[in-house]
Amino acid sequence: xxxxxxxxxxxxxxxxxxxxxxxxxxxxxxxxxxxxxxxxxxxxxxxxxxxxxxxxxxxxxxxxxxxxxxxxxxxxxxxxxxxxxxxxxxxxxxxxxxxxxxxxxxxxxxxxxxxxxxxxxxxxxxxxxxxxxxxxxxxxxxxxxxxxxxxxxxxxxxxxxxxxxxxxxxxxxxxxxxxxxxxxxxxxxxxxxxxxxxxxxxxxxxxxxxxxxxxxxxxxxxxxxxxxxxxxxxxxxxxxxxxxxxxxxxxxxxxxxxxxxxxxxxxx
Amino acid sequence: xxxxxxxxxxxxxxxxxxxxxxxxxxxxxxxxxxxxxxxxxxxxxxxxxxxxxxxxxxxxxxxxxxxxxxxxxxxxxxxxxxxxxxxxxxxxxxxxxxxxxxxxxxxxxxxxxxxxxxxxxxxxxxxxxxxxxxxxxxxxxxxxxxxxxxxxxxxxxxxxxxxxxxxxxxxxxxxxxxxxxxxxxxxxxxxxxxxxxxxxxxxxxxxxxxxxxxxxxxxxxxxxxxxxxxxxxxxxxxxxxxxxxxxxxxxxx
Numbered sequence: 089x090x091x092x093x094x095x096x097x098x099x100x101x102x103x104x105x106x107x108x109x110x111x112x113x114x115x116x117x118x119x120x121x122x123x124x125x126x127x128x129x130x131x132x133x134x135x136x137x138x139x140x141x142x143x144x145x146x147x148x149x150x151x152x153x154x155x156x157x158x159x160x161x162x163x164x165x166x167x168x169x170x171x172x173x174x175x176x177x178x179x180x181x182x183x184x185x186x187x188x189x190x191x192x193x194x195x196x197x198x199x200x201x202x203x204x205x206x207x208x209x210x211x212x213x214x215x216x217x218x219x220x221x222x223x224x225x226x227x228x229x230x231x232x233x234x235x236x237x238x239x240x241x242x243x244x245x246x247x248x249x250x251x252x253x254x255x256x257x258x259x260x261x262x263x264x265x266x267x268x269x270x271x272x273x274x275x276x277x278x279x280x281x282x283x284x285x286x287x288x289x290x291x292x293x294x295x296x297x298x299x300x301x302x303x304x305x306x307x308x309x310x311x312x313x314x315x316x317x318x319x320x321x322x323x324x325x326x327x328x329x330x331x332x333x334x335x336x337x338x339x340x341x342x343x344x345x346x347x348x349x350x351x352x353x354x355x356x
Numbered sequence: 357x358x359x360x361x362x363x364x365x366x367x368x369x370x371x372x373x374x375x376x377x378x379x380x381x382x383x384x385x386x387x388x389x390x391x392x393x394x395x396x397x398x399x400x401x402x403x404x405x406x407x408x409x410x411x412x413x414x415x416x417x418x419x420x421x422x423x424x425x426x427x428x429x430x431x432x433x434x435x436x437x438x439x440x441x442x443x444x445x446x447x448x449x450x451x452x453x454x455x456x457x458x459x460x461x462x463x464x465x466x467x468x469x470x471x472x473x474x475x476x477x478x479x480x481x482x483x484x485x486x487x488x489x490x491x492x493x494x495x496x497x498x499x500x501x502x503x504x505x506x507x508x509x510x511x512x513x514x515x516x517x518x519x520x521x522x523x524x525x526x527x528x529x530x531x532x533x534x535x536x537x538x539x540x541x542x543x544x545x546x547x548x549x550x551x552x553x554x555x556x557x558x559x560x561x562x563x564x565x566x567x568x569x570x571x572x573x574x575x576x577x578x579x580x581x582x583x584x585x586x587x588x589x590x591x592x593x594x595x596x597x598x599x600x601x602x603x604x605x606x607x608x609x
Contacts, residue, residue, distance in 0.1 A: 089434060093467025100464020104450070104457075111452040184448040190412045191465035192438040345416045 089193060097193050098201045105172075105205035115171070122167065123160040123217050127224055131156050143284055145316040157226045158312035159281025161214050161236075162304065165244045168210035170272055172202070173251030177258050189342075196339045199252060203335070206251070207244035214240050232315045239314035239324075243307035246327045249334035256341025279305040280312075303330040363426035365390050365517045365549030366411065366440075371420030373406055380406040382572045384420070388551055388565075390516065393543045395560035396553040397596060398569035404553040405445060407569070408521045411551075412442055424517060438466065441510035445521040447502055449509075451495040455486065458494060459509050466513035473512075480508035484538065500531025507535065511542075517549045518542070524556065557593050566592065568599050575599040 110116055131153040142149060179185040188198055218226075218233065228236075254267055276282075278295065279302050289296040299305050303326060310323040366388040373381045381403045388394050398404050410417050413429050413436070422429040424436035449458050456477060463473035481487045484504040494502060503523060510518060518539070524532040536559060542548040552559065560566050560580055567577040576583050576599055580592055587595040 089467055096464050096467050096469040099469065100461050103464070104453070104461045107453055107457055108450060184450065186412070186414060186442070186444050187448045187462065188465065189414055190437055190440070190442050192434040192436075193465070193467070194434070344413055 094193065094197065097191065097197070098204065101188075101198075101201040102205040102208055105202075105209055108175075109209050119164065119167065119171075119213050120216060120220075123164055124220060126156070126160055126163070127153060127221060143286065145313045145318045151225075153221075153224050154226050155284070156282055157218075157221055158315055159279070159308050160221075161217065161240065161311050161315075162243060162247075162279075162281060162308045163276060164213050164217055165210045165240070165247045165307070166272060166276060166304065168206060168213060168244070169247035169249075169251035170254070170267060171251075172206035172209075172248060173253075173255035173258075173267075176202075176252070176255035195342055195344070199338055199342060200335070203245065203248045203252060206248045207241060210244045210248070211237070211240045214244075228315045229317055231317050235317045236311060236314045239310045242324065242327050242331065243310055246303060246307060246331040246334065249331050249338060252338035253334050253341060256338055275302060275304040278302050279308055281305075281308045303327065306330075363423070364388060365392070365425060366551060367421075367423045368407075368411065369421050371407070371410060371417055371422065373410060373417040373419075380572050381410070381417070384569070384572070384574050386567050386574065386577055388517070388549045390549050391543055391547040392565055393540055393550045393552065393563075394565040394567060396551055396567045396569055397555070397557060397560060397592075398553070399555050399600070402555075402569045403572040404569060405521060406572075408442075408444070408519060408553065411519065412440070413437060438513070439515055440517045440519060441513065441515035443503075443506050443510050443518075443520040443523050445523075445525065447506065449494045449502060449505060452493060454491050454493055455481065455497070455505050456490045458505065459512055462509045463512050468513060476512050476514070477508075480511050481505075483511075484508045498531075500527050500534070503527060503531060503535060507538065516547075517551075519551045519553075521553045522555070523552070524554065524559065557596055560592060568596060570600045 109119075135152045146154075176185060179188075188202070189195065191198055193201075215233075218236075250271075254271065258267065278298050280299060281304070285296060285299055285305070288299055306323040306326040309320050310327055313320040313323070364387045368387075369385040371381055371384040372379070384403075384407065386394075396404055396407070409415060410420075411422050411429070413433050416430060422436075424439050427436040427439070429436045450461070453461070459477045459480070460469075460473055463469065463476065468476065477490075478487065481490055484507060486501060486504055486508065489497065489501065494505065497505065507520075507523070510520075520539070524535055527535070539548075539550055539552065543550055554560075562580050565577070565579050566583055568575040568583070576586060576595075578586075584590060584592060584595050587598045589595050589598055
């Protein structure tokens with residue numbers, strides 16, 4: 089296999105992911121509507137309850153909507169990552185995973201390509217959201233739209249890789265409801281997405297440390313700082329490290345000699 | 357050092373596999389030459405799907421060896437997989453994508469894109485009589501048409517070995533006949549080696565080769581007339597019943 093063939097394979101996998109995203113209308117719409125519901129209803133409600141003081145990267149008092157926008161960007165990517173892992177589990181039950189795995193390319197490459205494909209989709213979604221959020225007066229500096237891109241890619245990679253890990257260890261589709269309860273909700277709520285961590289610290293030190301240990305918090309902060317043209321090296325480091333860790337676990341999970349497929353096999 | 361025999365399209369030797377305590381395959385061995393149409397005959401649960409999973413490297417077994425045109429599936433998986441086309445038991449098409457998009461995705465998984473992919477896709481769709489449905493979404497196709505699309509897809513990268521796991525399940529008589537004749541035609545014309553797993557005995561006629569798999573073991577194998585002679589009967593159905601110890605008449609399958 090030549091490098092050109094690798095590129096063609098990657099291109100084909102990304103294209104399929106994009107086609108599936110746009111042609112499954114329900115998925116397409118809910119991906120767009122979900123964060124807007126949070127912004128239009130949840131944030132509007134909390135607007136009057138929560139005041140956010142001046143904390144970096146903001147240099148002035150900000151309305152609550154502005155505070156949660158980066159958290160919602162990360163949420164888009166979290167859902168997207170879980171969505172793609174859901175589709176992997178679905179693919180495996182339905183067999184289309186096999187089509188991918190009988191490709192002559194190395195399995196780590198196929199999984200990485202699958203991951204990159206889901207990141208492309210999630211980054212596009214994030215920008216569509218930023219475009220609409222502008223009408224809610226979420227107006228980061230123009231340069232922020234550019235500097236947020238690497239942050240979105242990195243956090244998309246981490247959450248997509250987490251999805252891959254989960255998909256390699258979940259046995260059946262029915263178990264996926266558990267992922268919602270035990271992964272998405274705790275990750276989202278025990279993070280800095282909805283409330284600044286200094287406030288959490290005031291109410292519960294334990295919860296504060298849980299939030300700090302949550303890689304999702306770091307994804308949110310990475311995006312938050314990047315959106316305002318600033319770097320958060322700690323967050324970037326944590327997110328990059330977790331990406332690598334999750335990816336290694338996913339490749340292990342899909343290894344033909346180990347992992348779930350070998351232990352359980354395909355229905356016979 | 358004995359001179360190496362010409363590489364078989366598919367060679368399986370000493371292959372065993374178990375899931376926990378349940379042994380799915382026990383010391384399975386066979387050889388398929390280019391141009392062979394070999395029916396892998398077995399009831400549901402005989403181990404056909406496990407065998408397919410091992411041959412297509414979905415997972416590895418601890419014992420035994422699988423080679424495709426001399427390439428060991430463990431040590432040279434890329435060369436082995438590049439030479440094979442697979443039609444799995446369950447449909448694996450993206451229902452919301454068009455026929456052509458499905459085939460193009462598959463072509464890219466084999467490193468084929470652009471005009472070469474387009475040409476190959478046209479050729480294979482033409483061959484299965486679905487060229488005019490190329491832009492239809494798979495969801496709009498009938499079961500028989502979907503199977504034909506899957507066959508076309510498995511052949512897009514021009515493999516020399518074709519594996520089909522129960523390809524005719526759920527198809528009407530007409531679609532079934534088309535599929536069998538098409539594949540047998542490819543064997544004769546292109547020298548394609550075929551492993552056709554089925555529980556339908558009439559899908560292997562007297563010109564085919566057969567492997568009888570039962571409870572994870574190969575009971576007999578070879579050209580259908582020879583296998584019949586060894587079993588001391590005249591039809592493959594009788595052979596199958598004799599070998600598997602099922603003597604009830606007219607099971608219909």
